[in-house]
Amino acid sequence: MSLEPRVIAALGRRALSVQFRRAQLLMPTFVLPLMLLAVIASGTSSAQDLEGFPAVGSYLSFVLPGTIIQGALLAGLTSGIALASDIESGFFDRLLAAPVRRVSLVLGRLAGTLGLSVLQTAFFLLVALPFGARYPGGVAGLAGTVVLAAVTAVGIGGIAAAIALRTGSLSLMQSIFPFVFVLLFTAPAFFPRELLTPVLADLAVFNPLTYVVEASRGLLAGDAELGSPIAGLGASLGLAIATTALAVFALAERLRTT
Amino acid sequence: MPPLDAAAPAVEVRGLVREFKGGIRAVDGLDLEVRGGEIYGFLGPNGAGKTTLVRILTTLLRPTSGSARVAGYDVVTDADRVRRSIGVALQEAAIDPLMTGRELLRMQGALHALRGSEAKRRASELLDRVGLTTAGDRRVGGYSGGMRRRLDLALALVHRPDVLFLDEPTTGLDPTSRAALWREVRSLNDEGTTVFLTTQYLEEAEQLADRVGIIAGGRLEAEGTPDVLKARVGEPMLIVTVDDPADADAAREALRELGRVEPCAPGGTPERVVVRTVRGKEAIPPAIRALDERGVAVASVEVESPTLDDVFAAVTGSRLEGAAEPESAAA
Ligand SMILES: Nc1ncnc2c1ncn2[C@@H]1O[C@H](COP(=O)(O)OP(=O)(O)OP(=O)(O)O)[C@@H](O)[C@H]1O
Numbered sequence: 001m002s003l004e005p006r007v008i009a010a011l012g013r014r015a016l017s018v019q020f021r022r023a024q025l026l027m028p029t030f031v032l033p034l035m036l037l038a039v040i041a042s043g044t045s046s047a048q049d050l051e052g053f054p055a056v057g058s059y060l061s062f063v064l065p066g067t068i069i070q071g072a073l074l075a076g077l078t079s080g081i082a083l084a085s086d087i088e089s090g091f092f093d094r095l096l097a098a099p100v101r102r103v104s105l106v107l108g109r110l111a112g113t114l115g116l117s118v119l120q121t122a123f124f125l126l127v128a129l130p131f132g133a134r135y136p137g138g139v140a141g142l143a144g145t146v147v148l149a150a151v152t153a154v155g156i157g158g159i160a161a162a163i164a165l166r167t168g169s170l171s172l173m174q175s176i177f178p179f180v181f182v183l184l185f186t187a188p189a190f191f192p193r194e195l196l197t198p199v200l201a202d203l204a205v206f207n208p209l210t211y212v213v214e215a216s217r218g219l220l221a222g223d224a225e226l227g228s229p230i231a232g233l234g235a236s237l238g239l240a241i242a243t244t245a246l247a248v249f250a251l252a253e254r255l256r257t258t
Numbered sequence: 259m260p261p262l263d264a265a266a267p268a269v270e271v272r273g274l275v276r277e278f279k280g281g282i283r284a285v286d287g288l289d290l291e292v293r294g295g296e297i298y299g300f301l302g303p304n305g306a307g308k309t310t311l312v313r314i315l316t317t318l319l320r321p322t323s324g325s326a327r328v329a330g331y332d333v334v335t336d337a338d339r340v341r342r343s344i345g346v347a348l349q350e351a352a353i354d355p356l357m358t359g360r361e362l363l364r365m366q367g368a369l370h371a372l373r374g375s376e377a378k379r380r381a382s383e384l385l386d387r388v389g390l391t392t393a394g395d396r397r398v399g400g401y402s403g404g405m406r407r408r409l410d411l412a413l414a415l416v417h418r419p420d421v422l423f424l425d426e427p428t429t430g431l432d433p434t435s436r437a438a439l440w441r442e443v444r445s446l447n448d449e450g451t452t453v454f455l456t457t458q459y460l461e462e463a464e465q466l467a468d469r470v471g472i473i474a475g476g477r478l479e480a481e482g483t484p485d486v487l488k489a490r491v492g493e494p495m496l497i498v499t500v501d502d503p504a505d506a507d508a509a510r511e512a513l514r515e516l517g518r519v520e521p522c523a524p525g526g527t528p529e530r531v532v533v534r535t536v537r538g539k540e541a542i543p544p545a546i547r548a549l550d551e552r553g554v555a556v557a558s559v560e561v562e563s564p565t566l567d568d569v570f571a572a573v574t575g576s577r578l579e580g581a582a583e584p585e586s587a588a589a
């Protein structure tokens with residue numbers, strides 16, 4: 001099975017540049033997570049005094065991985081939205097009429113998601129610095145976090161793309177938005193697992209994002225006690241591979257039934 | 259890519275049917291052939307099935323039954339080879355308003371396996387060809403309808419396709435933009451590109467197409483060169499309006515040798531005399547002479563040729579919306 005790197009790169013570049021020209025996609029990916037971060041960090045920093053809270057430099061450092069993963073989720077979701085919009089406008093037909101492997105159309109879209117997530121994560125990590133975030137994990141920890149987030153974004157992008165391909169509906173994609181937060185709040189994004197209610201804590205075990213958030217916390221703090229990088233990478237890679245396959249299957253299904 | 263067999267038709271459709279959910283047969287048993295190097299005009303009203311056929315021929319839609327080959331390749335089993343051979347400009351110009359013309363062209367180049375530098379050069383070349391060099395670095399969202407159509411055409415040409423599909427390329431364009439697009443299509447055809455275009459405009463089919471197929475309700479109702487199709491409907495009419503209705507019979511007598519004189523229609527205008535003549539416009543001078551010799555005073559002499567709209571009306575029983583006025587040569 002030969003890949004088409006040139007095609008995937010061209011589609012990824014296009015997806016990424018359009019993302020930056022569309023305010024309604026830029027808002028949720030870059031601005032929304034930061035706003036939530038500001039609210040949480042300023043309003044609930046006393047949470048850190050709670051018993052069971054792990055020792056992390058500051059609450060900001062603790063929730064930043066949550067913000068980063070939230071960004072990855074939204075990056076994935078917006079790429080599904082952009083895909084649905086391509087389908088509705090007929091742009092996707094232009095791609096389908098080209099002599100390229102159908103898999104490349106999915107991979108190109110997800111390459112854009114990957115690129116977006118890298119930029120986003122770097123942005124969040126940088127913005128948090130002047131507000132007191134510190135990264136004892138060093139360069140390796142930062143790089144690891146960027147990779148984890150990007151792979152997670154692809155994982156969510158795969159689900160979003162699969163839904164977009166099956167329904168071809170932009171409005172449906174937009175209505176999925178709130179579910180992202182369900183996914184986020186059933187993971188210890190903003191509170192440690194020990195502080196989640198029993199039901200949520202049980203759910204968190206099955207949420208791959210749990211392992212991603214904890215791993216990134218561990219990587220940034222340079223403390224594997226906080227989360228295993230291997231578990232995080234495993235969870236995000238597993239998610240990415242499974243949902244990419246799902247999206248490829250959804251495209252094949254779409255082509256078979258039209 | 260193996261060279262295209264010169265004898266193989268550029269498009270070959272056999273018993274093609276496409277049924278949509280709900281039982282609509284958008285294409286209902288089509289057979290047609292387009293020869294290499296030809297401009298084939300597919301003429302039909304809204305909902306006739308034009309886009310459905312184009313989407314099948316460009317591998318975007320699967321046929322329900324029947325078969326279609328493009329550039330010698332089956333559109334279902336050999337879709338990738340078909341895609342390499344064709345250029346497509348779909349009805350809804352599928353261009354991303356947030357991208358610039360040049361970006362779109364370069365992306366299209368990459369989709370057709372051009373290397374970066376090659377795609378870049380080809381983009382400039384094509385922008386120049388369709389007159390968008392200065393607009394090329396602007397976002398497509400700000401283009402006029404005519405500019406979009408031209409860009410769409412350029413996009414279809416990136417890989418120098420053998421067969422070009424244009425779905426209603428000039429719908430909604432003003433006469434100047436339309437004429438510019440026609441010129442471009444003609445010059446592409448002169449370079450050897452086979453063109454399959456759909457249109458709702460009789461004039462477009464007439465001006466551009468070597469052969470015309472008339473589609474209605476998913477069926478091919480008539481096919482041929484515009485001249486042959488028009489001749490099928492009838493000979494041109496020479497229409498003489500005399501000053502004094504009392505002279506009408508004398509006029510009929512005088513025009514007898516020019517063609518078949520139609521009897522005065524009951525309830526028609528008595529000063530109107532109609533002669534069916536193959537000579538068309540050339541019958542005007544002898545008609546005036548003959549009338550003059552008999553001393554018949556005439557108000558006007560004109561020739562009405564059948565139009566593709568007449569052909570359309572004859573084969574489908576209805577007229578195309580917005581059809582052009584009948585061609586007439588008045589004297
Ligand atoms: N995806 C679809 N699902 C159901 N019906 C469809 C679909 N696409 C087209 N049709 C129907 O098939 C028929 C032919 O449509 P088509 O778009 O091919 O016509 P057309 O000749 O291109 O018309 P127009 O001049 O308006 O573009 C119409 O009745 C249309 O409603």
Ligand SMILES: [Mg+2]
Nearest residue numbers: 308309310349
């Ligand atoms: Mg159409």
